Amino acid sequence: xxxxxxxxELEQWRDQILSQHRAEKPCISICGGTGCHAYRSEDVADAxxxxxxxQGLNGEVELKVxxxxxxxxxxxxVAIYPQKIFYQRVTRDDVPEIVAGAIMKRKIIxxxxxxxxVSGKKAKFEHEVPFYKKQQxxxxxxxxxxxxxxxxxxxxxxxxxxxxxxxxxxQPEGVIEEVRKAxxxxxxxxxxxxxxxxxxxxxxxxxxxxxxVICNADEGDPGAYMDRSLLEGNPHSVIEGMIIGxxxxxxxxxxxxxxxxxxxxxxxxxxxxxxxxxxGLLGEDILGSGFGFDIKISRGGGAFVCGESTALMAxxxxxxxxxxxxxxxxxxxxxxxxxxxLNNVETWANVPLxxxxxxxxxxxxxxxxxxxxxxxxxxGKINNTxxxxxxxxxxxxxxxxxxxxxxxxxxxxxxxxxxxxxGGCIPESLIDLPVDFDRLTEVGSMMGSGGMIVMDEDTxxxxxxxxxxxxxxxxxxxxxxxxxxxxxxxxxxxxDITEGKGKEEDIELLEELGGVIKETSLCAxxxxxxxxxxxxxxxxxxxxxxxxxxxxxxAGVCKALITFSIDEDKCTGCGVCARECPQGAITGEKKNLxxxxxxxxxxxxxxxxxxxxxxxxxx
Amino acid sequence: MVExxxxxxxTRALEGTTVLEAAREMGIVxxxxxxxxxxxxxxxxRVCIVEVVKGNRSSLEASCxxxxxxxxxxLTNSEKVTRARKVIVELLLSSCPNSKxxxxxxxxxxxxxxxxxxxxxxxxxxxxxxRYCKEQMGxxxxxxxxxxxxxxxxxxFDLAPEExxxxxxxxxxxxxxxxxxxxxxxxxxxxxxxxxxxxxxACPVCTECSQSVGPSGHxxx
Numbered sequence: 001x002x003x004x005x006x007x008x009e010l011e012q013w014r015d016q017i018l019s020q021h022r023a024e025k026p027c028i029s030i031c032g033g034t035g036c037h038a039y040r041s042e043d044v045a046d047a048x049x050x051x052x053x054x055q056g057l058n059g060e061v062e063l064k065v066x067x068x069x070x071x072x073x074x075x076x077x078v079a080i081y082p083q084k085i086f087y088q089r090v091t092r093d094d095v096p097e098i099v100a101g102a103i104m105k106r107k108i109i110x111x112x113x114x115x116x117x118v119s120g121k122k123a124k125f126e127h128e129v130p131f132y133k134k135q136q137x138x139x140x141x142x143x144x145x146x147x148x149x150x151x152x153x154x155x156x157x158x159x160x161x162x163x164x165x166x167x168x169x170x171q172p173e174g175v176i177e178e179v180r181k182a183x184x185x186x187x188x189x190x191x192x193x194x195x196x197x198x199x200x201x202x203x204x205x206x207x208x209x210x211x212x213v214i215c216n217a218d219e220g221d222p223g224a225y226m227d228r229s230l231l232e233g234n235p236h237s238v239i240e241g242m243i244i245g246x247x248x249x250x251x252x253x254x255x256x257x258x259x260x261x262x263x264x265x266x267x268x269x270x271x272x273x274x275x276x277x278x279x280g281l282l283g284e285d286i287l288g289s290g291f292g293f294d295i296k297i298s299r300g301g302g303a304f305v306c307g308e309s310t311a312l313m314a315x316x317x318x319x320x321x322x323x324x325x326x327x328x329x330x331x332x333x334x335x336x337x338x339x340x341x342l343n344n345v346e347t348w349a350n351v352p353l354x355x356x357x358x359x360x361x362x363x364x365x366x367x368x369x370x371x372x373x374x375x376x377x378x379x380g381k382i383n384n385t386x387x388x389x390x391x392x393x394x395x396x397x398x399x400x401x402x403x404x405x406x407x408x409x410x411x412x413x414x415x416x417x418x419x420x421x422x423g424g425c426i427p428e429s430l431i432d433l434p435v436d437f438d439r440l441t442e443v444g445s446m447m448g449s450g451g452m453i454v455m456d457e458d459t460x461x462x463x464x465x466x467x468x469x470x471x472x473x474x475x476x477x478x479x480x481x482x483x484x485x486x487x488x489x490x491x492x493x494x495x496d497i498t499e500g501k502g503k504e505e506d507i508e509l510l511e512e513l514g515g516v517i518k519e520t521s522l523c524a525x526x527x528x529x530x531x532x533x534x535x536x537x538x539x540x541x542x543x544x545x546x547x548x549x550x551x552x553x554x555a556g557v558c559k560a561l562i563t564f565s566i567d568e569d570k571c572t573g574c575g576v577c578a579r580e581c582p583q584g585a586i587t588g589e590k591k592n593l594x595x596x597x598x599x600x601x602x603x604x605x606x607x608x609x610x611x612x613x614x615x616x617x618x619x
Numbered sequence: 620m621v622e623x624x625x626x627x628x629x630t631r632a633l634e635g636t637t638v639l640e641a642a643r644e645m646g647i648v649x650x651x652x653x654x655x656x657x658x659x660x661x662x663x664x665r666v667c668i669v670e671v672v673k674g675n676r677s678s679l680e681a682s683c684x685x686x687x688x689x690x691x692x693x694l695t696n697s698e699k700v701t702r703a704r705k706v707i708v709e710l711l712l713s714s715c716p717n718s719k720x721x722x723x724x725x726x727x728x729x730x731x732x733x734x735x736x737x738x739x740x741x742x743x744x745x746x747x748x749x750r751y752c753k754e755q756m757g758x759x760x761x762x763x764x765x766x767x768x769x770x771x772x773x774x775x776f777d778l779a780p781e782e783x784x785x786x787x788x789x790x791x792x793x794x795x796x797x798x799x800x801x802x803x804x805x806x807x808x809x810x811x812x813x814x815x816x817x818x819x820x821a822c823p824v825c826t827e828c829s830q831s832v833g834p835s836g837h838x839x840x
Contacts, residue, residue: 303766320763325662325684478744478763478770480663485710488768489735509734516706519679519699520665 003280005288007164014161017152026061026102027081029144030090033068033229035386037264041076047095061102064153067143067233067268068225071131072386074114079126079144086126087112117383117405131384134402136365136373139349140226140389143233148268151275154236160281162355166244167289170355172202175248179351181359183371188216188307188344189419189448190524191370191437197341201331202249204339211251212340213242213293215348217258217265218312220304221420222471224451226375226387227345231258231265234349235272239295241348243282244355246293249341254295257312260302269297304475308523309334309342311477322477323523344449346375366392370436374447376418378404380454381411392436396426399435400454411456415539419448421468421475422528424535425461444535446528460557461540462547466494468532476525483526486517490533499560502548507537556618559603563619566594570615577607577616623691632687639667639682642695649695650704650724652711652794653745654683658754664745665707666724670694679703701728709733712809714740718795725809732807744770748789758782761789 004010030036030045045065052061069077074088080102087098087109094112101107113122114129123129126144146153154160166175180195201211215238219227231238242254258265273295276282284292298316305311306321313335315321334340350372354362363371370392376399378388383405390399396416400406407413415425418435424445426433433439437447455464473487490513493506514530521527537544546552553561566577566586573591578584585601588594596607608616620631625642632641637660642649652664662684669682672692679699694700705728712721713735721743725733746763749772753759760780764773774780 305766325681327680327684327686474767476767478765478767481665481707481710481743484744484768484770485714485735486706488738489710489713492736505734513706516703520668520681520703520707522662522665522681 007168010164014155017156028102029064029066029079031069031077032065034225035072036075039075044076044090047092051095051099064147067148068229069144070387073384084125088114135389136391137389138373140375148233148235149271159236160240162352163240163243166247172248178359182354182362187346198248201339201341204332206339210338211249212335213246213251213254214342215256216342216344217256218300218307220307221451223379223453224377224449226377226450228262228265230345230349232268235269237349238345239276241351243293244351252293255298257298260299305477305525322479367436369438376450376452378452381407381456382454383408393434395432395434397431407456414457414459415455417453419446420451421471422531423448424531427539458555460553460555461536461543462498463557465533465536466498472529480522482517483521487529497547498558500551507544564596565617567615567617568593570613572613576610580606580610621687621689623687625693626695636687638685638693641687647695655747658750660684661746670697670700705730711743713737715743715795720795743795747792751788751792
């Protein structure tokens with residue numbers, strides 16, 4: 001690997017990579033992202049490699065193990081380039097056919113194609129799959145075509161050209177201006193204008209000129225994995241974004257603070273940093289421009305609160321990850337007391353895009369106040385679980401029904417929780433809400449880092465609020481009283497309500513306590529933590545009242561408030577429920593009505609899950 | 620010098636000082652627990668919150684860590700402040716009911732019921748002992764362990780540290796436990812015997828106690 005010493009050398013090297021790459025050469029790209037990994041895509045990838053070897057096609061067919069393709073529900077995913085044929089639920093047994101088919105261009109394996117459940121039509125290509133149709137995958141789309149361990153793949157898609165443009169054609173102020181014009185806002189949750197942050201950091205006095213650029217990869221929201229997938233699948237886009245940011249800010253030292261639970265992200269990022277350094281794209285005198293910047297990786301210790309800027313910086317310094325008051329912003333005095341600029345993974349990955357394609361182009365995407373696209377992790381009671389990248393301003397309905405494919409098993413949509421544990425639940429009545437930073441805040445939720453948990457009619461909103469408050473109580477650092485004690489007491493009250501011990505005044509108390517926690521907590525964790533409770537009270541007050549006044553859980557979830565019984569008309573006496581019941585609470589003669597002994601029943605719901613005749617009633 | 624307005628009164632304060640210091644200079648009483656003039660500010664107990672008014676909007680901030688700024692408008696005793704402060708003291712009382720300091724504070728604020736489950740942890744985790752040990756004694760043998768509700772003050776590995784000189788400073792500086800309220804039966808989480816003008820119940824123990832109670836039952840913070 002040779003060190004690139006000028007912008008021209010980079011371009012020459014890129015031409016060389018492209019010239020070696022035959023566009024018509026078949027390439028099998030298999031997803032190695034989190035979801036597909038869980039479906040054992042690794043085995044399929046090994047089998048593919050063996051099969052290519054066996055058929056003697058080395059050099060004829062290329063195999064790429066890439067980052068996440070997004071459609072996790074249907075993994076393991078395989079795409080055949082250049083035609084972009086899309087295969088899903090691929091197993092080892094399909095491998096010989098796939099390899100043979102890749103060589104014969106027109107051969108498509110029908111059984112591996114995605115069938116649209118609505119129209120019943122088979123989709124041959126990725127862009128025909130409804131899940132991908134409405135997406136605008138600007139940041140995330142490259143994941144499917146590059147091998148994260150291979151910097152040349154990234155270079156082949158114009159990688160590091162934004163960096164070279166910035167270093168040789170733009171002034172730092174010009175870079176900030178471009179990002180300002182693009183209207184980029186922080187994707188980590190707050191939505192703070194990125195350019196303003198950069199400018200404040202650049203202008204903050206530093207006695208020895210030291211400034212830090214930090215990437216926040218401490219993604220801890222339950223069910224959210226977009227930053228993980230970006231770091232795993234396309235680490236160079238994040239690195240390039242950070243170098244551009246560092247140049248604009250005047251920083252020479254960078255950190256990526258990544259969760260301890262993301263080992264693959266750390267491996268791929270470390271390798272990417274190494275390769276970038278070897279090419280002279282990172283380190284001293286980048287591309288011979290005289291500008292130097294290097295990045296270190298720091299691994300978190302597993303605390304959710306370390307995603308908060310001041311706690312993250314305390315943790316980076318080797319101290320306990322606890323927030324401090326932010327009257328003096330971290331852009332003025334952050335890590336080691338120096339001006340420090342923190343942006344999250346997705347924000348950094350947007351930067352090269354803005355530089356390459358221009359602020360005018362970028363600012364056309366999205367809404368008035370929120371520009372560009374946003375990656376959401378669409379999870380919960382939804383047909384198409386996965387990562388979706390959509391333009392800001394798209395409605396919740398489009399995300400949930402058009403992209404997500406609606407709710408499984410014909411159930412009714414009830415609410416969607418956006419913004420992670422401290423976001424809010426948005427009810428069905430607001431399903432046509434355009435998704436952007438400001439609109440989500442207006443309805444009592446937030447963008448957060450982009451978690452989107454869909455709930456159906458079988459979800460109890462009090463129980464959901466209790467779940468999130470429990471998570472936050474455990475993840476509160478415990479420094480300030482409203483967050484530590486307030487959330488704990490909130491959990492007590494919610495637990496009481498779900499156990500049928502709620503009191504009439506509890507709802508008002510929750511509202512009052514929630515307001516105080518929001519207003520008086522030290523950091524944003526406490527400042528947003530009551531959102532799940534306040535938003536569910538706002539939109540689902542009747543459910544709280546049913547729990548308290550009627551001692552009834554309308555969704556049939558809260559164990560203390562429900563009883564299981566068997567429908568006389570529907571029970572066929574098959575005996576499955578009696579066999580499945582761990583308590584031996586169900587008795588009955590074969591082919592006769594079965595009965596549940598309420599004293600023995602622990603309300604696990606196994607009988608309901610296993611009954612084929614829907615004869616188990618919950619009341 | 621910085622000019623700011625506290626409770627409608629214009630005042631000047633040294634740059635780099637806090638709103639709490641500026642208010643106290645003026646004789647305005649703001650209750651505190653984790654704050655101590657000899658220690659670095661920490662901002663954990665949130666009892667010293669004040670309202671910072673910015674045009675039509677206002678926010679609550681802990682005055683012990685809030686630096687004075689030119690043109691700042693501060694309210695120390697607005698309805699917003701007192702309402703939130705009451706809830707915070709209620710929360711503190713529910714986690715440390717046998718503290719006389721807290722019982723007195725509650726009585727002064729007119730709190731007549733603790734609406735939360737009482738979970739006596741015997742400590743409000745204000746960190747005064749931790750900071751005292753480190754900043755004043757230079758020993759640093761105690762610190763916080765754990766997070767959330769399992770957070771506690773402890774020595775390393777819970778062993779008796781060699782560096783500890785048994786100075787007793789940690790005990791002395793503790794705002795809640797150096798004067799334990801000995802009232803056996805609390806009503807709705809409150810004792811109130813010393814401070815309430817109408818005591819909920821005659822307190823047999825605290826009739827003679829407390830340096831903090833002035834002659835007319837008025838609290839001096």
